[in-house]
Amino acid sequence: MKKLLVPLAVVALLALAVPAAFAEWELGIGITPAQNQESTDPGAVDGILNFHVGYNWSILYASWDAFAMPSYWVYNATSYIDPVHGSYYPGADVPGFLNLFDVGIRIYPRPFIGYAEVGTNLLYLYGGQIYHDPYGNLGVGVNGRLGFGVKFGFWGVNISGTQVFASWYDLRAALDQAFYHGNTAELTAGSVLSLNFALYF
Amino acid sequence: MKIRKILPLLLLAFGSVFLLSSCDALLDAIFSTNTISVYVSVYIPSYGYSPHDTVSVSVSGEPLATAGYSGDDGLYMYWSVSVPKLSDGLYSVTVYLNHVGGSPPFAVYPSTTQSTYFPASSGNPHNVNLDFVYN
Numbered sequence: 271m272k273k274l275l276v277p278l279a280v281v282a283l284l285a286l287a288v289p290a291a292f293a294e295w296e297l298g299i300g301i302t303p304a305q306n307q308e309s310t311d312p313g314a315v316d317g318i319l320n321f322h323v324g325y326n327w328s329i330l331y332a333s334w335d336a337f338a339m340p341s342y343w344v345y346n347a348t349s350y351i352d353p354v355h356g357s358y359y360p361g362a363d364v365p366g367f368l369n370l371f372d373v374g375i376r377i378y379p380r381p382f383i384g385y386a387e388v389g390t391n392l393l394y395l396y397g398g399q400i401y402h403d404p405y406g407n408l409g410v411g412v413n414g415r416l417g418f419g420v421k422f423g424f425w426g427v428n429i430s431g432t433q434v435f436a437s438w439y440d441l442r443a444a445l446d447q448a449f450y451h452g453n454t455a456e457l458t459a460g461s462v463l464s465l466n467f468a469l470y471f
Numbered sequence: 472m473k474i475r476k477i478l479p480l481l482l483l484a485f486g487s488v489f490l491l492s493s494c495d496a497l498l499d500a501i502f503s504t505n506t507i508s509v510y511v512s513v514y515i516p517s518y519g520y521s522p523h524d525t526v527s528v529s530v531s532g533e534p535l536a537t538a539g540y541s542g543d544d545g546l547y548m549y550w551s552v553s554v555p556k557l558s559d560g561l562y563s564v565t566v567y568l569n570h571v572g573g574s575p576p577f578a579v580y581p582s583t584t585q586s587t588y589f590p591a592s593s594g595n596p597h598n599v600n601l602d603f604v605y606n
Contacts, residue, residue, distance in 0.1 A: 297482045319501065321486045338501050365502045367494055396498050425478070469479055 298322035298468030300335075300430070318343065320464060331376035331385055337368040337462065344393070347436045347460035348401060351453075353446035359404065361436075364396035368434065368462075370413055383426060387415045393436050403437035411436045419466070426468050434460035511550040511566055515543065521570065526550040529565045537569075 302318035318340065324333035339347075341364050348361030374387030391411040393401040401409035412435050419428020435441035440460070447456040511526050520543075527537045538552040552566075 297479060297486070299482060299485055323486070338498065340502055365498045367498070394494055396495055398495065469482060471479070 293327040294325075295471045296322070296324040296326065296468045297471070298324070298466050300464040300466035302462060302464045318462060318464065320466075322466060322468065324468075326376050329375045329377055330373075331387060332373045333370070333387065335368075335370040335372070337370070337464075339366050339368050339393075341365045341396075343460075343462070344395065347393070347434060348440065349459070350404070350440050350443035351447055351456070352404070353443050353450075362395050362401065366396055366401070367394040368392075369394070370415070370432065370434070372413065372415055374415070378421065381420045381422060383417075383419050383421045383428060385415075385417045385428075385430075389413055389415075391434055391436075401436055403439040405439065407437070407439075409437035409440075412438060412441055417466070421468075421470065424470050426470065428466050428468065430464050430466055432462045432464070433458065434462065436460060507554045507564060509550075509552045509554070509564065509566060511552070511568070512547045513549075513568065515546060515548055518548075518568075518570075520548065524548075525569045526552060527567045527569060528552045528554055529567070530554055 298321075300320040300322060302320075318337055320335055320337040322333060322335045324331065326332075344364060344366045345361045349359065350361070351358050368391060370389055370391045372387035372389030374385060374389075376383065376385040389412075391413050393409060393411065395401055403409045413432055415430055415432040417428050417430035419426055435444060444456040444459070447453040507528075507530065509526075509528050522540045525537050525539050527534055529535065535554045536552045538550050541549050541551050543549060
């Protein structure tokens with residue numbers, strides 16, 4: 271418990287030290303250029319669009335992001351090797367919307383801006399379903415995000431990297447592969463690198 | 472100053488599309504939809520030859536596309552048919568050759584029936600190419 275209290279206390283103190291006038295909303299869009307140029311499938315070279323809403327109070331930061339994910343990303347993020355049986359399970363091979371709900375901190379040493387967040391995510395699959403984990407539970411996932419950029423008054427640009435696990439089971443399977451089988455590629459199967467443009471209010 | 476007022480509105484409009492659109496319709500608009508492309512080759516000596524012959528493609532029992540003869544190399548004659556705008560699912564694809572030897576046209580050879588788990592295990596998630604060869 272002490273291990274958790276110390277960083278929370280540090281964050282709270284930092285938040286109090288920064289004037290509340292720093293509170294602001296932000297609205298943005300982002301794009302990820304096509305990642306899989308070698309694929310022979312025209313649908314697999316789509317880029318990724320995202321829409322972003324954020325709120326920043328002092329150094330505390332909360333955001334919601336919606337990504338329009340192409341099928342190859344959804345397939346990679348939802349495929350897994352079962353840690354119990356060792357069998358490979360192919361993921362959903364359809365496009366979808368990934369919604370990220372994150373909290374974290376944002377710092378602004380002018381004109382630079384940086385943020386770090388963790389949160390949960392839901393993946394909507396084409397056809398009308400929310401992704402469920404292999405046991406049929408609603409696939410509430412987990413993600414972590416780092417971003418860095420510049421802010422010029424009311425607008426700014428930044429680059430963010432987000433690591434997404436479509437469900438807790440996917441996270442468990444990826445960790446199992448990474449630590450027990452040396453297959454670290456599973457850890458980054460659901461990564462998204464994005465170039466973002468934001469407006470601040 | 473104007474751009475400062477217009478940009479938020481544009482972004483809000485973009486966000487509204489994300490939020491308010493029917494999700495599948497928006498995904499359809501953003502990403503290419505599924506297509507099955509069918510390539511048919513028929514060995515001329517065993518079939519006969521007519522540039523007026525056509526092929527029809529049925530997907531899970533539904534006749535969805537027909538195409539005319541597209542060429543030959545002296546041994547084989549070829550047709551190429553695409554069935555676009557398919558939703559994801561398990562499809563059985565059947566190709567018929569319509570030999571116009573007389574009238575009316577009739578299906579001569581119900582060709583090889585090939586089922587594919589589309590798109591998950593195909594390796595080509597959105598677009599599947601199928602080759603039908605009749606020797």
